[in-house]
Amino acid sequence: MKKPYDGYMGKVLFVDLTNRTHSLYPWTDADRRRTLGGKVMAADILLRHIQFGMQAFDEDNWIVVTTGPLTGCGCPNSSRFNISTISPLTGILTSSNCGGDFGLWLKRCGYDAVIFTGKSKTPVTVSITHNDVVFVDASSLWGMTTTETQERLPRRSGKLVIGPAGEHKVLYACVFSGERTAGRGGVGAVFGDKKLKAVTAFGTSLPDVRDREKLRNTNEKWVRTLKTHPLTGRQLPKLGTAGLIAPMQAHSILATKNFSAGRFDGFEKICGEELAEKHLVRNAACTTCAIRCARMVKVDDKIVKGPELEILGLLGANILNDDIEKIIRWNYVLDELGMDSISAAGTVAFAMELKEKGVRDFGLEFGKTDNIEEMFHKIAYREGDGDILADGSRKMSERFGGKEYAIHAKGMELAAYEPRHAVGHGLGYATANRGGCHLNAGYMVVVEGLGLDVDSLTPHGKAALAIMFQNLMEAVSAGGECLFTSYAVLPGFLIDKPNWPLTKIILAAFPYVGPVVNLLSHFTKAAKINIPLLPESYAIKYATGIPSTMGAMLTWGAYGYNTERIANIILGQKADADQLPKRLTDEAQNPDDPRTKVPLDKMKKVYNRARGWKNGVPTWHRLKTLGVPITREVYDAAVKEAYR
Amino acid sequence: MANVTVKLFGVFRVDTHTPSIALQAEKLKDVFPALQDKLGQLDSGLQFKDATVYINGESCKKKSRALQDGDEIWLLSPASGG
Numbered sequence: 001m002k003k004p005y006d007g008y009m010g011k012v013l014f015v016d017l018t019n020r021t022h023s024l025y026p027w028t029d030a031d032r033r034r035t036l037g038g039k040v041m042a043a044d045i046l047l048r049h050i051q052f053g054m055q056a057f058d059e060d061n062w063i064v065v066t067t068g069p070l071t072g073c074g075c076p077n078s079s080r081f082n083i084s085t086i087s088p089l090t091g092i093l094t095s096s097n098c099g100g101d102f103g104l105w106l107k108r109c110g111y112d113a114v115i116f117t118g119k120s121k122t123p124v125t126v127s128i129t130h131n132d133v134v135f136v137d138a139s140s141l142w143g144m145t146t147t148e149t150q151e152r153l154p155r156r157s158g159k160l161v162i163g164p165a166g167e168h169k170v171l172y173a174c175v176f177s178g179e180r181t182a183g184r185g186g187v188g189a190v191f192g193d194k195k196l197k198a199v200t201a202f203g204t205s206l207p208d209v210r211d212r213e214k215l216r217n218t219n220e221k222w223v224r225t226l227k228t229h230p231l232t233g234r235q236l237p238k239l240g241t242a243g244l245i246a247p248m249q250a251h252s253i254l255a256t257k258n259f260s261a262g263r264f265d266g267f268e269k270i271c272g273e274e275l276a277e278k279h280l281v282r283n284a285a286c287t288t289c290a291i292r293c294a295r296m297v298k299v300d301d302k303i304v305k306g307p308e309l310e311i312l313g314l315l316g317a318n319i320l321n322d323d324i325e326k327i328i329r330w331n332y333v334l335d336e337l338g339m340d341s342i343s344a345a346g347t348v349a350f351a352m353e354l355k356e357k358g359v360r361d362f363g364l365e366f367g368k369t370d371n372i373e374e375m376f377h378k379i380a381y382r383e384g385d386g387d388i389l390a391d392g393s394r395k396m397s398e399r400f401g402g403k404e405y406a407i408h409a410k411g412m413e414l415a416a417y418e419p420r421h422a423v424g425h426g427l428g429y430a431t432a433n434r435g436g437c438h439l440n441a442g443y444m445v446v447v448e449g450l451g452l453d454v455d456s457l458t459p460h461g462k463a464a465l466a467i468m469f470q471n472l473m474e475a476v477s478a479g480g481e482c483l484f485t486s487y488a489v490l491p492g493f494l495i496d497k498p499n500w501p502l503t504k505i506i507l508a509a510f511p512y513v514g515p516v517v518n519l520l521s522h523f524t525k526a527a528k529i530n531i532p533l534l535p536e537s538y539a540i541k542y543a544t545g546i547p548s549t550m551g552a553m554l555t556w557g558a559y560g561y562n563t564e565r566i567a568n569i570i571l572g573q574k575a576d577a578d579q580l581p582k583r584l585t586d587e588a589q590n591p592d593d594p595r596t597k598v599p600l601d602k603m604k605k606v607y608n609r610a611r612g613w614k615n616g617v618p619t620w621h622r623l624k625t626l627g628v629p630i631t632r633e634v635y636d637a638a639v640k641e642a643y644r
Numbered sequence: 645m646a647n648v649t650v651k652l653f654g655v656f657r658v659d660t661h662t663p664s665i666a667l668q669a670e671k672l673k674d675v676f677p678a679l680q681d682k683l684g685q686l687d688s689g690l691q692f693k694d695a696t697v698y699i700n701g702e703s704c705k706k707k708s709r710a711l712q713d714g715d716e717i718w719l720l721s722p723a724s725g726g
Contacts, residue, residue: 231724234688238658241725246653250698250720263701273657293725309725439726451724453696487724495722497694499705 004029006208007069007544008037013111015126015133017194018059018118022133025115033546034627037068038478039095040560041113042084046093047567048629052637054571056088056186057169057193059119065160065199066113067103068480070536072207073215073543076223076290077482079104081177087185087434088193089171089343089392090411092568094185094434097477099286100177102201105158109203120195125153128201138197142167145336146176153200160199163338165380166192170390172343172413176335179294179305180286183340185412185434207543215542222485222535226290229488230495231451236293236484237283241309242272244450248313251449251456252421252589252596255414256317257366258349259407259581262418262589266322270312274324279306291484299332307331313416314345319352320367333373337380343392344376346413350393350406360400362389404582409436410573419580419598420589422448424462426598430578431466431607431616433564439483442469446487447510451495454510457595461511463607464518471557478556479536489533518610520554527551559626561611562618566630566638575615575642578604617642645670646711650679654721656695659686672697673707675717695719 003010014025025045035041042064049062063085070078081103087094106114109128116126123138141149146163153159158177165173166188173188174181182188191197209215227233235243245267248254252262268274275295281303284294295306307315307327311334315327334341351362362385363371378386388396393413397406407414412435419426425448428441438445444466448456476486497503520527527550530537540548580600589596608614612622620635645668652662660683667682669675676692686692697704698718699711711717 230690230722234655234690235721235723236725238655238688239723243654244723244725246718247696247720247723250653250696250701250703250718268651268663271653273653273663276658277661443724443726446724451722483726484724496690498696498722499694499707 003208005032005544005546006210007073008032009107009110009112009205009207011111013114013128013133015114015116016118017116017120017124017196020135027112034559036475036478036540036556037112038066038080038480039082039084039097040474040478040556040563042066042082042095043093043560043563043567044629045115046084047563050086050567050570052570052641054086055091056086056190060117061086061190063116063187063190063194064113065106067107068478069207069544070539071103071480072107073209073539075219075288075481075539075543076226077286077288077485078480079287079289080477080480080482081106082477083175083182083187085187085190086571088169088189089186090435092410092434092571092573093564094187095440095564096174096182096184096187097483098175098177098180098182099289099482100158100180101287102158102160102177102199103480104287105201105203107207108205109201110205116194116196119193123195123197125198125200126196128199130203130205141197146338147336149198150176150178153198154202157200157202162188162191162197163336163380165337165339167197168380168382168390169193170339170379170382171392172340173338174340176338179284179335181335184342184437186340188338209543210545211542215539218535218538218542222539223290225488225535226485228492230492231487231490232291232484236291239272239276240293240295242275242295242307242312244309245271245312246273247450248417253418253445253449254317255313255416255418257320258318258353258405259414259418259583262421264317264320267317269322270316270324270327272309272312275306275312279324279328286482289482291482293484297328299329304332305335310416311341311345314342314349318345318349318416321369323369326369330373330376333376337376339376339380342415343413344379346407347389347393347396348372348375350396350402351389353405354396354400354402357402359402407581407583409580410577412436417445418589420584420596422456423459423598423603424448424456424466426580426584426600427462427603427607428466428470430580430600430604433561433568439473440470442466442473443483444469446490451487451490452507452510453498454507458511459599459603461514461517463603463610464514466607467610468517468520468554470561471554474557474560475553476536478560479540481536485536491533514606522610522612527554555626559628562623562626563628565613565616566618566623566628566635569617569642570634570638573642575617578616646713646715648675648711648715648717650675650717650719652719654723655686655688655690656692656719656721659688659690669711671707671711672699672704672709672717690721692719695721
């Protein structure tokens with residue numbers, strides 16, 4: 001009998017680390033159609049499981065590793081997988097996306113997802129195959145770096161590992177698969193708390209697809225689009241994300257000196273062009289990637305993953321360091337220790353400002369770089385002051401003060417984009433479900449100056465655009481796709497021909513299309529069309545048989561965003577928690593131009609109305625319209641707590 | 645004619661292997677053909693006149709802008725990432 005949907009393997013593995021047992025988690029075709037997969041699927045699973053007051057290091061906090069239906073179906077850039085859990089850094093859900101090959105291997109074992117619960121008493125590696133799940137003693141791996149650990153696991157398998165930072169429960173520890181990382185929100189600390197040192201997966205299955213011929217045609221066109229688009233076919237392969245440093249400097253959005261400015265005099269020494277000319281050994285790519293944005297560089301005679309934009313900015317301009325060789329080395333050290341470079345760097349910058357303001361001296365100061373590597377080691381092993389920095393900037397500000405310049409949202413340190421010259425991006429940071437994440441934010445900077453030159457200081461239309469991009473990227477991620485593929489949705493001529501009269505007219509009108517975008521975002525099912533600029537939608541239809549359209553994509557996105565949000569409310573997020581540090585909302589970046597701060601309250605009013613939320617809390621009507629699985633009783637109790 | 649420095653970023657720099665170049669030009673619009681003459685066509689097909697332009701750190705969209713001695717001109721290509 002024909003399965004209702006192809007593209008999926010049809011099973012979700014449930015692993016109990018306490019009792020060392022495994023079973024199947026019930027997941028139906030209706031669930032697949034409602035959530036698509038990836039982070040939306042994980043949010044749905046976690047919403048059904050979480051309880052009031054549950055915390056990251058509770059035994060029954062689940063780690064949910066999910067794939068999307070396009071993974072394994074031959075689509076470009078489709079090897080992304082997701083890890084969701086309660087974050088120890090923020091206390092709410094985190095969803096951390098990774099480009100390693102573990103997701104593909106997991107599907108080859110016959111599973112769309114794996115859930116981990118419980119805690120092992122001793123270090124353990126969970127080995128997943130077609131027929132079995134084996135719990136292997138990992139005592140000999142405990143203490144090893146991420147590379148050492150992976151070298152000791154079976155070569156022909158997908159791997160998930162943590163490093164020393166995860167073992168010591170650094171609140172922003174991450175998980176590695178190959179050289180790629182599920183970086184944000186501290187998923188590595190939850191692995192460490194469960195003594196889960198590693199997971200391996202080996203299998204040989206592949207998903208069926210619904211219409212192989214049409215999918216092949218779609219994929220061929222899709223690859224052509226990605227390879228010829230100005231962003232995905234030219235800038236990213238040539239310069240990687242590091243190519244953003246110079247445009248960010250120009251647009252005054254390069255976070256500098258703990259986000260006190262948007263430009264750095266030494267930017268030319270740390271920019272992507274410098275990296276490409278003097279340090280790049282070769283490009284690299286995630287499995288199935290057609291873009292190849294990753295940079296490989298040399299450290300200690302080894303060829304290793306090079307720095308991305310985030311670490312170049314946050315360990316460059318943001319701490320007043322213009323030595324790119326040091327950044328390359330720190331990037332390697334952080335990867336080996338298994339730490340999120342964004343949160344680590346943001347926390348270090350905050351510590352530097354605490355010293356500058358005479359609040360607390362951690363031995364770190366702006367422009368001083370000789371002891372930073374040592375501090376990273378101290379953080380990973382929670383030694384000395386490293387134990388304090390291992391808890392992130394929010395907890396440090398609660399202890400020592402400086403909340404107005406502790407640069408985080410909901411406890412997660414902000415990425416390298418200074419939002420006072422890209423106010424829509426600021427709204428995105430504040431409203432992102434997992435905290436100060438640029439991608440979960442909707443990546444508004446791509447239209448506010450970097451890719452398109454839309455007025456970056458006006459609040460007009462930004463709420464509507466942020467919602468549309470947030471929903472769209474949520475759905476792209478749920479399909480198993482790299483978010484960078486979504487940049488190709490922007491027509492190439494708007495990017496390549498910024499001085500054409502037609503481009504200027506379209507860009508000038510961009511901030512005023514809010515009402516139309518709002519309608520699309522609110523009545524997502526109405527957009528029953530597919531557009532060539534969004535090949536994901538065609539691919540989902542031909543891979544799975546699910547009647548995917550642009551409206552369906554926006555619906556999956558809205559469903560995911562609302563599901564994560566109400567889960568966060570149950571986990572204790574308060575009403576009106578969508579905030580930014582006062583430095584970004586109350587102090588103009590340019591004292592002579594009052595527009596250079598984030599008019600957050602003004603934009604949030606529009607945002608909440610368009611989302612169907614009140615003070616950041618989804619209304620009951622909105623959740624029911626989307627079909628989010630929550631009872632009225634739980635909803636009422638959660639909302640009451642949110643306003644307490 | 646003003647003596648100016650043009651700094652190239654993004655695809656402009658990678659394709660031409662030229663971080664910066666000194667030029668003489670009266671107006672901004674004169675800079676683009678001068679660059680074309682000195683550096684040739686870009687591998688990627690992008691044209692200098694389509695660059696995002698900053699002069700002395702300020703955005704400049706006027707091609708007729710008169711240049712002055714010592715002006716520093718940045719030419720940038722569009723970018724994205726994450």
